[in-house]
Amino acid sequence: xxxxxxxxxxxxxxxxxxxxxxxxxxxxxxxxxxxxxxxxxxxxxxxxxxxxxxxxxxxxxxxxxxxxxxxxxxxxxxxxxxxxxxxxxxxxxxxxxxxxxxxxxxxxxxxxxxxxxxxxxxxxxxxxxxxxxxxxxxxxxxxxxxxxxxxxxxxxxxxxxxxxxxxxxxxxxxxxxxxxxxxxxxxxxxxxxxxxxxxxxxxxxxxxxxxxxxxxxxxxxxxxx
Amino acid sequence: xxxxxxxxxxxxxxxxxxxxxxxxxxxxxxxxxxxxxxxxxxxxxxxxxxxxxxxxxxxxxxxxxxxxxxxxxxxxxxxxxxxxxxxxxxxxxxxxxxxxxxxxxxxxxxxxxxxxxxxxxxxxxxxxxxxxxxxxxxxxxxxxxxxxxxxxxxxxxxxxxxxxxxxxxxxxxxxxxxxxxxxxxxxxxxxxxxxxxxxxxxxxxxxxxxxxxxxxxxxxxxxxxx
Numbered sequence: 001x002x003x004x005x006x007x008x009x010x011x012x013x014x015x016x017x018x019x020x021x022x023x024x025x026x027x028x029x030x031x032x033x034x035x036x037x038x039x040x041x042x043x044x045x046x047x048x049x050x051x052x053x054x055x056x057x058x059x060x061x062x063x064x065x066x067x068x069x070x071x072x073x074x075x076x077x078x079x080x081x082x083x084x085x086x087x088x089x090x091x092x093x094x095x096x097x098x099x100x101x102x103x104x105x106x107x108x109x110x111x112x113x114x115x116x117x118x119x120x121x122x123x124x125x126x127x128x129x130x131x132x133x134x135x136x137x138x139x140x141x142x143x144x145x146x147x148x149x150x151x152x153x154x155x156x157x158x159x160x161x162x163x164x165x166x167x168x169x170x171x172x173x174x175x176x177x178x179x180x181x182x183x184x185x186x187x188x189x190x191x192x193x194x195x196x197x198x199x200x201x202x203x204x205x206x207x208x209x210x211x212x213x214x215x216x217x218x219x220x221x222x223x224x225x
Numbered sequence: 226x227x228x229x230x231x232x233x234x235x236x237x238x239x240x241x242x243x244x245x246x247x248x249x250x251x252x253x254x255x256x257x258x259x260x261x262x263x264x265x266x267x268x269x270x271x272x273x274x275x276x277x278x279x280x281x282x283x284x285x286x287x288x289x290x291x292x293x294x295x296x297x298x299x300x301x302x303x304x305x306x307x308x309x310x311x312x313x314x315x316x317x318x319x320x321x322x323x324x325x326x327x328x329x330x331x332x333x334x335x336x337x338x339x340x341x342x343x344x345x346x347x348x349x350x351x352x353x354x355x356x357x358x359x360x361x362x363x364x365x366x367x368x369x370x371x372x373x374x375x376x377x378x379x380x381x382x383x384x385x386x387x388x389x390x391x392x393x394x395x396x397x398x399x400x401x402x403x404x405x406x407x408x409x410x411x412x413x414x415x416x417x418x419x420x421x422x423x424x425x426x427x428x429x430x431x432x433x434x435x436x437x438x439x440x441x442x443x444x445x446x447x448x449x450x451x
Contacts, residue, residue: 118315121276124302125309126329127382135334140319 004193007173008181009200015089015164015177016157019096023104023153028146031108032138046109053102060098061166068094068167091168092175096157103156107149111142144215151212155205227252228386228419232272232282232292245269245443248282253436253450254412256421257429260440266423267312269440270388273421274309275302286386286419308379308387312394314371316363322374323359326350329382349377352414353407369400373407380411380418389422393429405432 030049034042052060068075068085078084085091115138123133139146161179168175170184178201185194231248245265249256258266271277273284275291278299284292291305292298316325320336327337327346337343342359350356353373358366363374372392379387392408393401409432412418422433430437439447 116315118311118313119317121302122309122311122315122317122378123328124276125274125305125307126378127303127306127332129303129332132332132334136328136336137317140336 004181004185005196005200008176008178008197011089011092011176012158012178012201015092015096015160016154018093019100019157019160020104020150020154022093022097023101023157024146024150027101027104027149027153028108028139031105031110031146032112032134035109035112049105050102052099057099057160057162057164058166061095061163064091064095064098064163064167086167087169087171087175089168089175092160092164092177095163095167096160099160099163100153100156103153104146104149107152108142108146111145111149112138114145115141148212148215151208151215155208155212158204158208159201227285227287228256228421229283229285230269230273232269232279232284234268234272234277234279236268243443245272245279247440247443247445249438249445249448251436254416254419255433255435256419257434257437258421258423258440259425259427259430259434259437261425264440265443266440267390268443270309270390270421270423273386274307274388275300275305306382306384306386308382308384310372310375310379310387310389310392312390312392314363314375316371316374316378318363321360321362322355322366322370323347323350325363325374326377326381328378343381345381345383346377349381352411353377368395369404372396372404376408376411380415385417385419387418387420389420391423391425393424393426401426401428405429408433 034046065086066072068078068091070076070079070084070086075084075086085094119137119141120133123137128136159179160177161183164175164177165180170176170180172184176184178197182194182197182201185197227250229250233244233246236243236245243265245268247265247269258269260266268277272279273291279292279294281294282292283290283294286307290296290298291300291307317328320328321339323342323346324337324339326349327343330343330345331337337346339360347356350359353376355370355373355377358370363371366374372395393404396404408420412420422429424430435450437449438445
């Protein structure tokens, strides 16, 4: 394998793993909060959190630039701290995490809504703190749905293009992820290179989807006669 | 041993507003709350356990104040030390029967180990004859075995008060009879244990009721001692 192939593949893997990890923390927290909190405000929050799923990735990238760019409100503050995500691999992580967030959030919310509230009540009566109820009952019962959502988010983050290109750019070896490298190879007329990259990307996504569908299949301990 | 309860709570459901207003005190070891469904039996139990906050009133067990609106005392459910057997048992499906029974003995962030089970949990599994099923999961055992697991789980932390919500509703008649007997036998072992049982089955009332409270439309309408 040549560097032109494995460099973007490894970078994509690193970016997608970081993005998935961030989405797991934020998506599980938001999913649990919205599964347990019912109000008109919660419905609005739910709709806002689903936006990255339907907005064009370029729009997400634009928002990120406005927010995180050197002249952006948050970006100027980050700049003072000596860090700016624009044109860095961390920028690619932020773009991928934003694009893939709803997949974890929605899956986590649905999984927590399916947890029997009476089982949580039973744990409270047995002396557990709210955190212990979450860690010992709610989370394990929702885990399969959450993991399935995380795998979809991983696949989505792996393929992120538009928002990543706008925030992190196309710097070979630094921010050129798999999908951006494919675009660059096509533009440069390197059909063989593009084909190899496409195969790597397709294979990775198929594997992630297969694992996700295995995990979403309902499974209970086998009934004994 | 004295359960002293006075709770009022309005539920403003759109279809059917409901006002719960029950008050009773009893030294009896077995109190039965008897009434039709929708009378407020489960709400009363949930309020005693700290799963439902009343608008006013008090809950005292053996002189220990669990809730007192006037004095602004409202212990969270985890500090009330009340055993609760839910109507459909609410066993934890991801844990074995042994882990279910030991659940309340480990208060930290980790579930009890599958392999080394606390002595107290083993004791209660033997009492209810489910020790041979320790490694099974709840959906791998019968309804009666699930029921006994729920009882053992509620009793393992040694609560002074045990609340039972329609404990036999899902079981057939011979099994009900056996479980009533094991509840009575249980009080031979734990003489300081007070039980509050919800039922709409007159046979339960005859077998278990030392002090019987008739509840209707959210109020106690009659009380009798047997």
